[in-house]
Amino acid sequence: MSKAIIKIEDLKREFTMGTETVHALKGISFDIKEGEFVTIMGSSGSGKSTMLNILGCLDQPTSGTYEIDGVRVKDLSRNELATIRNEKIGFIFQSYNLLARTSAIENVELPLLYNSKVSTEERRKRAIEALEKVGLGERLHHTPSQLSGGQQQRVAIARSLVNNPVMILADEATGNLDTRTSYEIMSLFQELNKQGITITFVTHEPDIATFSSRTIVLKDGQVMQDYNNHNVQSAANELAKLPKQDD
Numbered sequence: 001m002s003k004a005i006i007k008i009e010d011l012k013r014e015f016t017m018g019t020e021t022v023h024a025l026k027g028i029s030f031d032i033k034e035g036e037f038v039t040i041m042g043s044s045g046s047g048k049s050t051m052l053n054i055l056g057c058l059d060q061p062t063s064g065t066y067e068i069d070g071v072r073v074k075d076l077s078r079n080e081l082a083t084i085r086n087e088k089i090g091f092i093f094q095s096y097n098l099l100a101r102t103s104a105i106e107n108v109e110l111p112l113l114y115n116s117k118v119s120t121e122e123r124r125k126r127a128i129e130a131l132e133k134v135g136l137g138e139r140l141h142h143t144p145s146q147l148s149g150g151q152q153q154r155v156a157i158a159r160s161l162v163n164n165p166v167m168i169l170a171d172e173a174t175g176n177l178d179t180r181t182s183y184e185i186m187s188l189f190q191e192l193n194k195q196g197i198t199i200t201f202v203t204h205e206p207d208i209a210t211f212s213s214r215t216i217v218l219k220d221g222q223v224m225q226d227y228n229n230h231n232v233q234s235a236a237n238e239l240a241k242l243p244k245q246d247d
């Protein structure tokens, strides 16, 4: 049995708006085990962003428990939360969030700058390895504006891997990409998952869920469905089915 990386129990998040209370999450419970590739789906307003913020230690629940890699997140200070975020989670966003005018390699090195145990040489070595892993070994010194959207997302994926996080947390990571590039990126996620990396992918796109091994569907702040996908599609196969580009 793989160990649970994420443990969530009866998690609630309420927001106070004037005299009203918005119940964004109404008692959510699930575990995510090491090596899983989970999509968290739901329509607009279902609670995905609220869930993502809590999973990413960017926000705290109103009640209930959230544990990541054995650490209980509730009651941690802001600094402790920042450390957990940096050490345990690799974030990937829809808009890549790379530093402009900064090379791919420097962008990937960023999460290691906060880690005083890693020397300059080691930092560079790990950044190069991460970029090679995502197929960008030939683009180390390109800045974001010199890279395509898909390549920029690959840099972001390399950056998310460089600290050896316990989980990658992706927020609509293919939202800005065309179909072909989305399949390329999903194929990369599938490869990384095969290598043992745990992935949680938050999205409103049902297509994405077909590439993951488990889907959790949120509705009105509750888990409506939580199922294993016994027929995981290969993104590389879907890519091969697309008409050839004339370039």
Ligand SMILES: Nc1ncnc2c1ncn2[C@@H]1O[C@H](COP(=O)(O)OP(=O)(O)OP(=O)(O)O)[C@@H](O)[C@H]1O
Residues within 6 Å of the ligand: 015, 016, 017, 022, 023, 024, 042, 043, 044, 045, 046, 047, 048, 049, 050, 051, 204
């Ligand atoms: N800071 C906040 N203050 C008040 N209400 C909030 C806040 N954040 C979220 N909500 C409410 O919580 C509910 C869930 O919102 P959330 O943003 O998590 O949904 P979502 O599934 O991510 O939607 P979308 O796909 O449109 O981003 C909504 O009713 C929203 O209005």
